[in-house]
Amino acid sequence: MNRIDRIKAMEEKLDRAAAAIGAADKALDEYSMALDDIRKLAAYYASEQWMRDFDADEAGRIPADLKRGVLSEDGIFDLLEENRALQEKLAKTLAKVIKKGSF
Numbered sequence: 001m002n003r004i005d006r007i008k009a010m011e012e013k014l015d016r017a018a019a020a021i022g023a024a025d026k027a028l029d030e031y032s033m034a035l036d037d038i039r040k041l042a043a044y045y046a047s048e049q050w051m052r053d054f055d056a057d058e059a060g061r062i063p064a065d066l067k068r069g070v071l072s073e074d075g076i077f078d079l080l081e082e083n084r085a086l087q088e089k090l091a092k093t094l095a096k097v098i099k100k101g102s103f
Contacts, residue, residue, distance in 0.1 A: 031086075038083055045076040 001009070044050050050071075056062055057071045069075040 038080070041070070041076050042080055044070070045080070050076075 053062075054071050054073075057068060062068060062071070
């Protein structure tokens, strides 16, 4: 590879890496802010209150036009599973970074 091609290739890597780091940083900030919401959703889903709200919905006592994905049988459960999978992925990624150094 000649010098010009090498510089162009490295410039592309620099641009991709900078964009990826910026996107990851922003995503981690958003995720960090959502953790409290995730904890509250988990507690609600495990509570008797959720079951009472679910039963009320099943009985038609919740307005039909009210958004109520939290009362679906899979809504919160699926979110919590996605969160668990994301945490495992983050842990594996961090373990790689620690094992190989910061690069």
